[in-house]
Amino acid sequence: MFSIGQLSKATGVKVPTIRYYEEIGLLPQPGRNAGNQRRYGQDGMEALGFIKHARDLGFSLEDIKALMGLDGQLGADCAAADRIARSQLANVRDRIRKLQQLASELERISHLCDGGNGGCCKVLTALGDHSQCAGEHG
Amino acid sequence: MFSIGQLSKATGVKVPTIRYYEEIGLLPQPGRNAGNQRRYGQDGMEALGFIKHARDLGFSLEDIKALMGLDGQLGADCAAADRIARSQLANVRDRIRKLQQLASELERISHLCDGGNGGCCKVLTALGDHSQCAGEHG
């Protein structure tokens, strides 16, 4: 049996976050000891580990709820899980693409003041004027 | 003179968002007509355009506030603006790097169920177990 603090240390999820997950129904309510403190078993540990890993992979809590609801079943659920994972992958790729455009734009803007110290500021001008941009962004 | 709706259409910033920017002191309070409705001039249009473009480039409202406070001055302010832009660039590059790791991880996980329809679900297993991952992420 683990206390909430031990669970926190083992998984790297902060204590208030664990309570938050419980509050929104993502983690099942654990048992309590005589003094009303939460006591977790191995299943609680695994559930929280699952959530942590999925969060690190960028899944929303909503997605995770769906994924956890699916667990323990087979067939169609596998397809659903796969679908969620793939849509998350597409999502991530899209964010990468957009960020790369931003990076090149910012790079261009930053170069405007390379060592310059008199009579700028072209950085501010560039920030205010989208028409100076090479391509689309945002 | 523009109404808030015209400003919204011209810049692509939603009406409640414009009011929100005013509320937090990012946009100066415009004049009002006899019926208490906001009326903007060219300066309001430019200020909002600046904010919109900077937001699209991923700057926080806090950063934008700093950038706008700097405008109209020279020298040291140019350096400050440059510093903010460069730090934003570093930030974006870092996010790209992390997202790329996530993408490769998700790709691996997605492939586990390629056309599989019996006796999975390895997707869920992989999501629950970080030790299966090739490298670091998150």
Added chain:
DNA sequence: TGTAGGGCCTCTAGTCACTAGAGCATCAAG
């Protein structure tokens, strides 16, 4: 001049995923 409809006003509350703090109870070690 009257009216219909859109646009505008303020205010409150909700979103997501937490984080911080108050004020108190409980637990484990010495």
Added chain:
DNA sequence: CTTGATGCTCTAGTGACTAGAGGCCCTACA
């Protein structure tokens, strides 16, 4: 038996908006 860490609940705050209620105003058309 005490002390200090850990736990409890509850409320409120974060960033950057978004949604909705309930009402006022403005413009175009008849």
